Amino acid sequence: MPANLTPAYKDAEERFRAAESNEEKIAALEEMLRVIPKHKGTEGLQSDLKRKLSRLREAPAEKKAATRVDIFHVPRSGAGQVVLLGLPNTGKSSILAALTKAKVVVADFPFATQVPVPGMVRYEDVQIQLVDMPPITAEYSAPGQVGTYRNGDLIALVIDLSQDVEEQILVLLDFLESRKLLADGKTPAVDEQGNVVGKKAVCLCTKADLAPDGAFELVKGACDKMAEFMRLSIPTGEGLDKLGEMLFRQLNIIRVYAKPPGKPADMNDPFTVPAGSTVQDLAQAIHRELAEKLKSARIWGTGVYDGQSVHLTHTLHDKDVVELHFG
Numbered sequence: 407m408p409a410n411l412t413p414a415y416k417d418a419e420e421r422f423r424a425a426e427s428n429e430e431k432i433a434a435l436e437e438m439l440r441v442i443p444k445h446k447g448t449e450g451l452q453s454d455l456k457r458k459l460s461r462l463r464e465a466p467a468e469k470k471a472a473t474r475v476d477i478f479h480v481p482r483s484g485a486g487q488v489v490l491l492g493l494p495n496t497g498k499s500s501i502l503a504a505l506t507k508a509k510v511v512v513a514d515f516p517f518a519t520q521v522p523v524p525g526m527v528r529y530e531d532v533q534i535q536l537v538d539m540p541p542i543t544a545e546y547s548a549p550g551q552v553g554t555y556r557n558g559d560l561i562a563l564v565i566d567l568s569q570d571v572e573e574q575i576l577v578l579l580d581f582l583e584s585r586k587l588l589a590d591g592k593t594p595a596v597d598e599q600g601n602v603v604g605k606k607a608v609c610l611c612t613k614a615d616l617a618p619d620g621a622f623e624l625v626k627g628a629c630d631k632m633a634e635f636m637r638l639s640i641p642t643g644e645g646l647d648k649l650g651e652m653l654f655r656q657l658n659i660i661r662v663y664a665k666p667p668g669k670p671a672d673m674n675d676p677f678t679v680p681a682g683s684t685v686q687d688l689a690q691a692i693h694r695e696l697a698e699k700l701k702s703a704r705i706w707g708t709g710v711y712d713g714q715s716v717h718l719t720h721t722l723h724d725k726d727v728v729e730l731h732f733g
């Protein structure tokens with residue numbers, strides 16, 4: 407086996423080994439194929455995985471009762487997935503309770519949350535998935551928990567400003583760094599094959615209403631790998647109306663409205679694509695097979711005149727309206 411497999415691959419492989427149903431095995435194999443470094447050294451392994459996958463896909467359907475679900479695998483939904491990370495009782499569930507419709511347990515005792523619970527945070531016309539998590543401590547984190555963080559797009563550290571912030575930072579950074587989960591705010595951790603290993607992280611500082619002077623500044627000074635810091639308070643509402651915008655910005659995505667030729671665009675339902683995406687990338691995101699037939703596009707938005715015809719390599723901007731012409 408090649409030695410240069412990534413932690414993401416090894417996680418998926420671990421899930422494959424632990425899988426009890428074909429459905430779980432197929433999901434794990436698909437993930438392994440998605441994240442496996444693509445180079446000559448892994449070609450044999452790639453075809454091996456593909457063979458296993460097609461054999462499993464052809465296998466007769468299993469009885470439902472045999473299916474066991476990995477509770478730490480949270481299927482992605484919306485424009486991006488943000489996963490909370492914090493010590494017990496720091497206010498993680500309270501953030502979901504305030505900003506989403508998810509049914510979470512908020513309680514003044516530790517370990518109130520025992521499984522991940524996703525909810526949707528709205529920012530303008532975009533829905534961002536926020537995942538409440540069980541807490542971690544210096545001694546304990548649930549075995550499947552790392553997988554949830556690796557699967558997400560962004561990690562949000564939750565630090566309770568009313569408690570010892572330095573101790574919390576120590577535990578959280580140790581958890582992230584020992585598992586190579588953390589990327590630098592600016593340059594992501596990339597392995598030899600160019601695969602992004604670490605995740606971007608932001609820091610949500612909770613209970614701002616109870617914070618001693620200087621606590622927020624202390625957090626900012628001690629976590630230089632965070633992309634952004636935000637003060638939050640449930641009782642005073644501080645920061646709550648700004649969180650959606652911050653997550654949208656840090657997810658580094660743009661929304662684009664697709665317009666059928668000769669008809670108005672549906673301005674209520676944007677596609678979201680990574681910032682820097684081109685017209686061709688958008689077509690791929692909408693429909694892989696149709697994308698091959700894409701011939702030209704017209705754009706209303708940033709840096710163009712209304713309805714300008716552009717090349718397929720044209721870089722899109724947030725809120726562009728795009729009319730795709732297929733041949």
Ligand SMILES: Nc1nc2c(ncn2[C@@H]2O[C@H](COP(=O)(O)OP(=O)(O)OP(=O)(O)O)[C@@H](O)[C@H]2O)c(=O)[nH]1
Binds near residue numbers: 539615
């Ligand atoms: N004063 C104040 N209390 C808060 C704030 N946010 C949460 N709390 C309280 O802190 C306690 C813990 O809140 P939770 O949201 O359950 O904390 P958690 O991080 O989800 O806890 P675990 O699930 O055990 O990890 C509850 O009593 C909340 O009411 C805040 O901004 N200000």
Ligand SMILES: [Mg+2]
Binds near residue numbers: 498499511518538539
């Ligand atoms: Mg909780």
